[in-house]
Amino acid sequence: MAEDLLMLNISNQEPTDSHFSERKHKYSSGQKWTAKKTANGKRKYSFGNQDYSSAKQRKPNANINTKHEDQVASKLKTSPKKEQEEQKGHDRPFIKTSSLFRNNPEIPDVLSPAVIQVKEKVFTSNSFQELDLHPHLVATLNKVLNISSMTSVQKQTIPVLMSGKDAVVRSQTGSGKTLAYGIPLVQSLQAVQPKIKRSDGPLAVVIVPTRELAQQSFQIFQKLLKPFTWIVPGVLMGGEKRKAEKARLRKGINVLISTPGRLVDHIKNTLSIAFSAVHWLVLDEADRTLDLGFEKDLTVILNALNAASSARQTVLLSATLTEGLSRLTSISMNDPVYIQVSDVTDHGVNTLETSLTSPSPPSQQGDSYTVPDKLQQYMVVVPSKLRLVCLAAFILARCKFERDQKVIVFISSCEAVEFLITLLSTVLCGKSSTENKQQLSINFLRLHGNMEQEERTEVFQEFSQSKTGVLLCTDVAARGLDLPQVTWIVQFNPPTSAAEYVHRVGRTARIGAQGNGLLFLTPSETAYVDVLASHNISLGEMKMEVILSTLMQDERFKGRGNWDKKKSAGAREQDMRERATVLQTDFENYVHGSAESVQAAKKALQSFVRAYTAYPSALKHIFHIRHLHLGHAAKSFGLRDAPQGLSSTITDSTANGKSKKKGKDNKRPTAKLTARERVASLIRSEYTSGIQQESKSKKKRKKKKGSTEDELTEG
Numbered sequence: 187m188a189e190d191l192l193m194l195n196i197s198n199q200e201p202t203d204s205h206f207s208e209r210k211h212k213y214s215s216g217q218k219w220t221a222k223k224t225a226n227g228k229r230k231y232s233f234g235n236q237d238y239s240s241a242k243q244r245k246p247n248a249n250i251n252t253k254h255e256d257q258v259a260s261k262l263k264t265s266p267k268k269e270q271e272e273q274k275g276h277d278r279p280f281i282k283t284s285s286l287f288r289n290n291p292e293i294p295d296v297l298s299p300a301v302i303q304v305k306e307k308v309f310t311s312n313s314f315q316e317l318d319l320h321p322h323l324v325a326t327l328n329k330v331l332n333i334s335s336m337t338s339v340q341k342q343t344i345p346v347l348m349s350g351k352d353a354v355v356r357s358q359t360g361s362g363k364t365l366a367y368g369i370p371l372v373q374s375l376q377a378v379q380p381k382i383k384r385s386d387g388p389l390a391v392v393i394v395p396t397r398e399l400a401q402q403s404f405q406i407f408q409k410l411l412k413p414f415t416w417i418v419p420g421v422l423m424g425g426e427k428r429k430a431e432k433a434r435l436r437k438g439i440n441v442l443i444s445t446p447g448r449l450v451d452h453i454k455n456t457l458s459i460a461f462s463a464v465h466w467l468v469l470d471e472a473d474r475t476l477d478l479g480f481e482k483d484l485t486v487i488l489n490a491l492n493a494a495s496s497a498r499q500t501v502l503l504s505a506t507l508t509e510g511l512s513r514l515t516s517i518s519m520n521d522p523v524y525i526q527v528s529d530v531t532d533h534g535v536n537t538l539e540t541s542l543t544s545p546s547p548p549s550q551q552g553d554s555y556t557v558p559d560k561l562q563q564y565m566v567v568v569p570s571k572l573r574l575v576c577l578a579a580f581i582l583a584r585c586k587f588e589r590d591q592k593v594i595v596f597i598s599s600c601e602a603v604e605f606l607i608t609l610l611s612t613v614l615c616g617k618s619s620t621e622n623k624q625q626l627s628i629n630f631l632r633l634h635g636n637m638e639q640e641e642r643t644e645v646f647q648e649f650s651q652s653k654t655g656v657l658l659c660t661d662v663a664a665r666g667l668d669l670p671q672v673t674w675i676v677q678f679n680p681p682t683s684a685a686e687y688v689h690r691v692g693r694t695a696r697i698g699a700q701g702n703g704l705l706f707l708t709p710s711e712t713a714y715v716d717v718l719a720s721h722n723i724s725l726g727e728m729k730m731e732v733i734l735s736t737l738m739q740d741e742r743f744k745g746r747g748n749w750d751k752k753k754s755a756g757a758r759e760q761d762m763r764e765r766a767t768v769l770q771t772d773f774e775n776y777v778h779g780s781a782e783s784v785q786a787a788k789k790a791l792q793s794f795v796r797a798y799t800a801y802p803s804a805l806k807h808i809f810h811i812r813h814l815h816l817g818h819a820a821k822s823f824g825l826r827d828a829p830q831g832l833s834s835t836i837t838d839s840t841a842n843g844k845s846k847k848k849g850k851d852n853k854r855p856t857a858k859l860t861a862r863e864r865v866a867s868l869i870r871s872e873y874t875s876g877i878q879q880e881s882k883s884k885k886k887r888k889k890k891k892g893s894t895e896d897e898l899t900e901g
């Protein structure tokens with residue numbers, strides 16, 4: 187088929203005519219394709235009352251059409267007469283299994299390099315009673331938080347912070363870093379004499395990168411401060427009414443938890459925060475807070491704090507401390523203690539004690555990251571065209587055929603999350619079917635930076651409390667969130683750094699629990715495995731066929747072949763391919779069933795491509811849009827072809843990416859930003875104060891429409 191013939195030359199991308207190849211193709215909507223010849227000799231196609239023009243003829247690319255696939259295709263091709271006969275008494279349209287499985291790039295053998303697994307022991311046998319803590323605080327830990335023994339990071343960090351020192355703390359995700367700073371902070375504040383009053387204002391400022399993390403940290407402080415009612419915690423975050431926050435600030439907040447953007451907004455506009463009493467500054471997820479786009483915010487915050495008082499204890503924490511952090515430590519910390527919980531179990535070397543006194547920052551150890559011991563990490567190599575069905579099959583495997591599975595799927599853009607949640611929930615749950623298909627209940631939820639705050643909060647609570655379900659999200663959920671009992675993390679789009687990989691995957695296997703991660707890569711992206719290995723992360727391979735074979739258990743996607751009677755491996759493979767094609771056809775039928783869903787799919791595809799241009803230059807050899815086949819990528823959004831004009835948008839975007847910064851760059855549309863600025867823009871879109879969100883959503887309501895570019899820069 188023509189759609190499968192061209193590869194990788196984005197400037198030549200044009201719509202293809204795959205879906206015109208059947209003379210009459212019956213869809214579930216009951217509409218039919220018809221073909222007419224136009225005056226210029228081109229074919230004009232109509233589906234229902236929609237018109238399409240055919241693409242130019244294309245040359246086959248011999249390199250990517252394997253012999254095996256041709257054999258498979260010829261076996262599957264049916265003569266028109268036979269086709270009609272088989273169609274009788276069968277409720278399925280003719281299925282072209284060849285299309286989805288043909289002309290894909292070959293899947294290379296991927297060997298994850300051997301790495302020395304750095305491991306951290308989560309728990310110690312030491313109890314909180316051993317520390318010189320207020321008895322009410324110990325009782326709260328035992329009775330309210332139900333914890334008794336310290337984790338390794340808590341054992342190392344709490345005494346250092348109680349001695350009044352600054353600290354830089356690195357320990358794996360889900361190891362209890364929040365209490366590692368929360369306990370000494372509360373211990374110190376409850377001891378202040380005379381007792382703290384609300385009117386004293388903030389004595390502690392805790393900066394976290396996202397609103398959900400701010401809420402979560404606030405709730406932990408509420409619990410820790412239960413016995414010490416005179417100390418008031420409070421949270422500031424984007425998406426809430428600024429006026430209400432201002433009133434709360436005026437009343438007095440002693441432990442102030444905030445996202446950076448929102449705090450800067452209040453520093454600049456509210457003028458209600460007196461920082462003179464601040465004793466503590468905590469930067470949780472410190473490396474994220476220092477990421478592109480946040481440096482300025484942090485400088486404003488540090489300047490405001492320094493202007494009010496200089497005597498302060500500062501704590502920086504993250505599972506991934508990077509080079510950038512040493513800059514921050516030099517400007518904001520006083521002779522900090524570096525705490526790193528790691529012991530290289532392969533050699534039996536325990537660095538637990540030495541790390542406490544180490545004079546050198548952890549970044550000098552070459553950014554080798556630790557992931558939880560009980561985390562099973564996999565990757566699957568999937569050609570673009572098959573990505574959607576593969577994700578769907580994976581979700582079905584977990585949520586239909588296994589019990590108590592809670593899955594988080596990371597996706598690169600808000601628009602793609604929005605689109606995929608509708609598509610997956612409609613098609614997988616059988617809501618789109620006009621046939622009498624059995625309906626399936628899967629609790630699909632979504633979380634991204636373009637949602638209204640109220641809904642974000644609801645989703646966060648709902649997914650936290652639910653035992654099963656699928657959360658589709660952007661990186662807004664990658665850091666710090668402690669969502670209980672998550673069993674699988676799927677990275678449908680690879681993250682822009684190894685550090686983000688660690689944080690995403692760290693939403694499972696927390697505090698000693700079991701968990702699993704699955705990273706989707708296309709054949710051209712497999713070198714990413716080496717990048718992860720250079721950070722001590724090693725992945726096992728899961729075969730795509732194993733994931734797709736789940737479809738064999740789901741009769742809703744049964745094709746017309748009688749494969750189940752034939753036991754041979756070849757017959758099983760054909761059955762699996764046919765079912766995958768049925769599922770893909772269901773997706774495409776749904777997408778092409780209305781102009782709105784085609785539009786949503788195009789928007790999602792466009793945002794995916796934009797996000798693809800935002801990989802940092804060090805990863806460009808792996809993730810470059812030159813390696814994307816837009817026709818195949820379109821299929822992964824349920825589109826039959828790459829939309830017209832997409833390639834020119836990208837070409838413009840890349841061309842501009844190469845151009846030098848000029849003048850008032852903050853006024854330039856996203857497509858015209860440099861690559862570095864696009865990364866910053868994407869990050870900011872997920873982590874901003876929410877002020878822009880408020881005003882833009884108002885504007886949006888007025889206009890009732892918005893461009894993708896606008897949405898990329900919203901918070």
Ligand SMILES: Nc1ncnc2c1ncn2[C@@H]1O[C@H](COP(=O)(O)OP(=O)(O)OP(=O)(O)O)[C@@H](O)[C@H]1O
Nearest residue numbers: 333335336337359360361362363364505666668697
């Ligand atoms: N000493 C302890 N015993 C048992 N559970 C604990 C202990 N300390 C913390 N926890 C629990 O462990 C979970 C993870 O803690 P926390 O969110 O602080 O991890 P983290 O190290 O900050 O992770 P991340 O790097 O992902 O932000 C929480 O549910 C917390 O209540």
